[in-house]
Amino acid sequence: MINFPYPLPSDTTSEVDERAAAVALLPIGSYEQHGPHLPLVTDTLIACAIADRLAAAYPVQQLPPLTISCSHEHERWPGTVSISATTLHAVVSDIAASLRRGGTTALVVVNAHGGNHVLRNTVQESTARGERMALFPTADDWRTAAEDAGIHTDAHSDMHAGELETSILLHVGPQLVRIGHESMDHVHEDRRHLLTLGMDAYTASGVIGRPSLASAEKGQRLLAGLTESFADHLSALGVR
Secondary structure, X not given: OOOOOOOOOOOOHHHHHHHOOOEEEEEEOOEOOEOOXXXXXXXXXXXXXXXXXXXXXXXXXXXXXXXXXXXHHHOOOOOOEOOOHHHHHHHHHHHHHHHHHOOOOEEEEEEOOOXXXXXXXXXXXXXXXXXXXXXXXXXXXXXHHHHHHOOOOOOOOOOEOOHHHHHHHHHHOHHXXXXXXXXXXXXXXXXOOHHHHOHHHOOOOOOEEOHHHOOHHHHHHHHHHHHXXXXXXXXXXXXX
């Protein structure tokens, strides 16, 4: 076992009461294969890394992460564990309702797994009911941060365990990146049947991207860019 780079939030109930944050952050990761060079908890680590930096920069309450989500497209590989989209939707909705009863009126879902498509619907439905919820980072947030960080591979090519994810892990938990990521590059541009066939139709290793281009500096700059872009999301929620 390797020490997890991010401890669980250690606030006491008195400290949460004193802070009286209007917005809570819920990191959502996954427990799924990330090729031979990254751990199954990669998405959870990334979600926690983002939430950790947001909590240091903005007046928000950080929640512990959801560590298992919708990873069905990766189930060919050992270790991957999933829950249904219905369950994820229900859990996030229940957490948001509990927060509202406790006086925290807005929830930002900090999602680091692209397969959690249902979270878009969760946020849309919440908004339609007059509740305050946001999904972060958006595709635009990732694109801007990646460009500013010098990520060479575009988002389509860099789908999984590639330059972006490996860069963040090299920054926040380099001891978790296994030797050999420099030789793990694999790109498969035409993945139109991914939902039907699963990831294994397009990659034998589980990697789709170019981890050889990753660096800790890019990871640091990615997280800094996302932290900066979060201000607009707070404004959209009516928080200054």
